Amino acid sequence: SPIQLPHLLVTRQDIQTPINSSLPNVTIFATGGTIASQGASNTQTTGYQVGLGVQQLVDAVPEILNISNVAGYQISNVGSGSINSTISLTLAHMINAELAKDDVSGVIVTHGTDTLEETAFFLSSTVNSPKPVICVGAMRPATALSADGPLNLFQAVTLAASPAGRDRSTMIVLNDRIGSAFYTTKNNANTLDTFFSTEAGQLGVFINQVPFFFFAPAEPVGRIVFDVDSVSDLAQVDIIYSHQDMDPALFNASVAAGAEGIVVAGVGAGGTSSKAALAMEELYNATGIPIVASHRSSDGFVPSGEDDVTIASGFYNPQKSRILLQLALTVGYDEAAIREAFAKSYPMP
Numbered sequence: 264s265p266i267q268l269p270h271l272l273v274t275r276q277d278i279q280t281p282i283n284s285s286l287p288n289v290t291i292f293a294t295g296g297t298i299a300s301q302g303a304s305n306t307q308t309t310g311y312q313v314g315l316g317v318q319q320l321v322d323a324v325p326e327i328l329n330i331s332n333v334a335g336y337q338i339s340n341v342g343s344g345s346i347n348s349t350i351s352l353t354l355a356h357m358i359n360a361e362l363a364k365d366d367v368s369g370v371i372v373t374h375g376t377d378t379l380e381e382t383a384f385f386l387s388s389t390v391n392s393p394k395p396v397i398c399v400g401a402m403r404p405a406t407a408l409s410a411d412g413p414l415n416l417f418q419a420v421t422l423a424a425s426p427a428g429r430d431r432s433t434m435i436v437l438n439d440r441i442g443s444a445f446y447t448t449k450n451n452a453n454t455l456d457t458f459f460s461t462e463a464g465q466l467g468v469f470i471n472q473v474p475f476f477f478f479a480p481a482e483p484v485g486r487i488v489f490d491v492d493s494v495s496d497l498a499q500v501d502i503i504y505s506h507q508d509m510d511p512a513l514f515n516a517s518v519a520a521g522a523e524g525i526v527v528a529g530v531g532a533g534g535t536s537s538k539a540a541l542a543m544e545e546l547y548n549a550t551g552i553p554i555v556a557s558h559r560s561s562d563g564f565v566p567s568g569e570d571d572v573t574i575a576s577g578f579y580n581p582q583k584s585r586i587l588l589q590l591a592l593t594v595g596y597d598e599a600a601i602r603e604a605f606a607k608s609y610p611m612p
């Protein structure tokens with residue numbers, strides 16, 4: 264039988280965290296949900312019970328204290344099907360008051376995912392502050408193997424503490440993604456990647472042939488405009504596709520055939536076999552030719568800093584990496600400038 268819990272607790276928890284005055288202050292409003300749930304075993308991923316308090320959520324992720332000072336309120340401790348308008352109004356009132364404090368950077372609401380989009384949209388419609396409001400949940404209980412709640416909470420705190428979170432209204436953080444509360448909806452009853460940004464993942468739609476944009480005008484981060492007015496020929500760049508048993512000789516063959524740069528459509532986040540990696544290293548040491556590591560998966564990013572030989576593609580897929588590298592080589596970018604051009608799509612902290 265379900266645990267009987269008061270639906271509205273509203274207690275300021277005396278979260279015991281050492282205060283570091285150089286860190287931003289973040290306040291957590293805990294309401295329950297799977298992120299605060301426990302099962303009987305680490306393989307139980309259905310039928311678990313809500314019960315962990317805000318202090319226990321923070322205790323599970325001590326790394327949070329390296330990036331923020333956290334305070335917490337226990338607003339309720341229920342499955343999100345039991346969140347009601349009393350709770351959501353209390354959240355709105357308390358969050359508005361909290362964000363009005365000069366020393367608070369942002370707030371977090373921990374919440375069950377089933378109705379999280381409703382509370383998040385409500386907050387997006389009632390909280391009046393440029394500071395970040397981050398709603399976060401989990402799809403696996405805290406006791407599960409590979410529980411997702413702790414990292415989701417860490418990411419939520421990171422965003423609430425970050426200047427990058429300002430002026431974006433309420434956001435939903437889950438499974439490495441940041442969604443707009445305005446447009447995000449729960450898509451799958453069970454899987455970790457349940458939140459889905461609706462059509463607004465697109466820039467806009469045509470409504471009866473009239474263009475409507477979901478967002479104010481904004482540039483893609485990292486876009487570079489090259490002056491090709493006097494260019495009549497582009498540098499040759501080849502794409503080499505990574506796969507099991509790939510032939511390492513392809514790299515030298517490509518350069519022998521005239522390539523001035525190479526893009527690798529890597530496995531995973533830019534990977535190759537160790538033999539191919541060695542061939543790339545030898546080629547790079549001998550010629551200094553730029554080798555960009557991208558991904559053969561249809562989406563994702565390749566982070567920089569994996570090795571000194573390749574240039575991480577960031578969010579550029581192989582075919583777009585090739586064009587960017589062609590343009591950069593054609594206008595005479597050196598290696599440092601090429602690295603910077605790719606890194607602009609994916610600024611490393």
Ligand SMILES: NC(=O)C[C@H](N)C(=O)O
Binds near residue numbers: 374
């Ligand atoms: N993943 C979850 O959090 C589901 C849970 N039943 C809730 O919404 O409270």
